[in-house]
Amino acid sequence: MAGSTFQTNPFDLHKLLEDCHRGILQLPDFQRSWVWDEDRIKSLIASISRTFPVGALMTLDLGGNVNFKPRPVEGAPPEAKNVAPFSLLLDGQQRMTSLYQVTLRGKVVETVTPKNKKVKRWFYIDIRKALDxxxxxxxxxxxxxxxRVIRSDFGREIVLGLSAPEGEYKELMYPVAKVFDWDSWQDGFDKTWRGDAQEAIREIFRVFKRQVLENFKYYRVPVISLDRSTSKEAVCVVFEKVNTGGKPLDAFELVTAMYAAEGHELRRDWYGDDEHKGRHRRFVDTLRPADSEAGIIAEVSNTDFLQAISLFYTRERRREAERAGKTGKELPAVIGNRQALLNLPLGAYKHYERQVEHGFVQAAKFLHMLHVYRIFDLPYQSQIVPLAAILADIGEAWEHEANRAKLVRWYWNGVFGELYGSAVESRIARDFMEVPPWLQGGPEPSTVSETIFRSDRLKTMRMRLSAAYKGVNALLMKEGAQDFRTGQKFDHTVFFGENVDIHHIFPQDWCKRLGIKPTIYDSIINKTPLSFRTNRIIGGVVPSEYLAKLEKGDNQTPPIEREKLDAYLRSHLIDPAILRSDNFEAFMTDRQKRLLGLIEKATGKTAYKGEVPEKGIDVGIDEESRESEMIITS
Incomplete structure (x- = not known):
C-alpha cells in the first residue's frame, strides 16, 4: 500500500544537540562547512530564548537506498567519527551547528564578523537586559x-571582564555554554550574592531561569524525518527545494557522497589537489590561448561530465537487455538525466571516465575547427555533452572526411534549429543513440530531420546570447571571411591577436541619425566579424566614406586596392556595389538572401519561406537597443 515516506515530529532541542555530540546525528559529507556569522548566531540564540520558531529540520534515516558518507557536525569530539549515525541532517546544518557550538561544546566558537573577519567568541546573555x-x-x-574581556581605548581600558566565573556573577552575564546545565553556575552565583541583603539579586536570577533558561531546556524543534525508503532522486529534489540559503546542491555532490562511502574521492577527480591537476583544470587548459584564462570547454560542469558517462552506462544496460531477448518497453531507456546520474555505479564511472574525458577534448578541437574559439561565442553549452559523448564513442572515425561532414551538419542543425535551448535531456540521449549509426549509413538523426529554419528568422537575430546569432558569426569565419583592413582570415591566431568580434556594417550612429530602428539595424544581417582596429576606422560614418578611407590608407595603414577591398567584402557575403551605394534597404535584402544560403549549405536543408508567421511575439532586443529605440521614437 502506498504511503508517505516521511513524518513530522517535534524533538527536544537538547536531545538533538546531544545526538550531534555523540555522533548519532551527523551530516552527509557533501554538506558545506559551517559559515554562520556572529550576528546570525546572536539572532538564533535570541529566538530560542524567547521560544520563537527557528524553522524545521530535515533528517534522513540511514540503512536504505541512499548511502552517503557521513561526517560529524563541526566541533564534535573525535570519537563521534567512530559512531555509525542513525540519521543524517539534510536541512538545518547551520542552525544545529551554531547551537551545538555555543551551548554544548564548551569551547570558544570560531566564527566571522558581518565583515567576514575571522574571530573567536564566547557568547553571553545579559541577564538584566533579557528581563527588560x-x-x-x-x-x-x-x-x-x-x-572573555571586552576592552576600549585601543585595549587600554577594560569595559567588561568575564575571564573568571566571579566576573560573570558580578556582571550578571550568563554564559550560553551553560543554558542546559545551570545548577553549578547558580551555586556560584548564590555564593557571590549570599546574604539577606542580596536576596533581590538572587531573585533576578531565579526569574531569569524561569523566563529564559527554561525556554532552552523545553524548546522543541519540528523535524521532518525521511525514512530509509526515500529514493536518491527524492533526496536531490529535497535539497533543491529547501537548500535555498546558499550554494545549490546538485547531483554531483550527492554522487560524491555516495562514492565516498565506497572509498572514492570524486571531488578530487574533478577539482584536484596540491599534487594532482583535476579534470576541471584540465578542461580549463584545453586549447587555452596564451593570453586567455580559459579554453572553449572550461565551463563543462561536473554534472555534464557525469551525464556523458551515464549515456554510455545506460546504453550498455540497454544492450544487455537486448541480448537477453527483451524488446520494446522492456528495454531500459538510454538517459542522462538526474536520476541516471544518481544511479551511476562507481564501477561504471571508473570504466568510462578516461574515454569520456578524451571525448570532451576532441569536442574542443571540433569547435575550433568550426571557428568557435571563445566560451562567449559558443552557441549552446548544452550541445557539448552529446558532441563529446559521440566523439568519445566513435573514436578516430570523426577524422574521416565523410563522417566529419555529417557531424558538422548535425551540429549546425542543432544550432540553427535552436534545439538545445531548454529541456534538452531527451534530445541529448537521442543524438547519442542516433548520430553514430547515421555515420555508418543509418537514418538521419531527429536533430537533423526536425530542424526548420525560417528565412525571416535572420531579421530577428539581434541578441548576442542567441545560438543562431553566434552560429552565423562562426560560419562566416569558417567560410573564409577576411578582415576589411588587413585581408586576414580569422583563424585562431588572428582571432585572438586582433581582438576580433562581431560589429555593425552600417554603423549604429549612422543608422540612428537616419531614424532606423534598432530592431532593424541590430539584426545579424547588418553585422559581421571584424578586428577591433578595423571597427575603429569604420567609426560612425556611411559605408562609402569608410571604404574610401580604407582605400586611401593613412600613416598607420597602407592603401588598399579597390578590387582587393571588394574581394574582402564578398568574403563576408556583402555585395560591394550595394554597400558603396549606401542603400541600406537594398543591402539588407541582398545580404539576407546570401546569409540564408550560407545556413542552408551548413544544415543541408532548405529554409522555410512560406507566409505562415512564427507563433509568439519577438522580444529579443537587448537593453542597449531598447534604450536606443526609445530615444529615436521620442
Missing part, C-alpha cells in the same frame, strides 16, 4: 573575545 521588556532580546546577547 523594553530591550530587544538580540541586544541582550553579547559576544566576547577568546580571553
Amino acid at each position: 521588556a523594553t530591550v530587544d532580546r538580540e541586544e541582550a546577547i553579547v559576544g566576547v573575545p577568546e580571553d
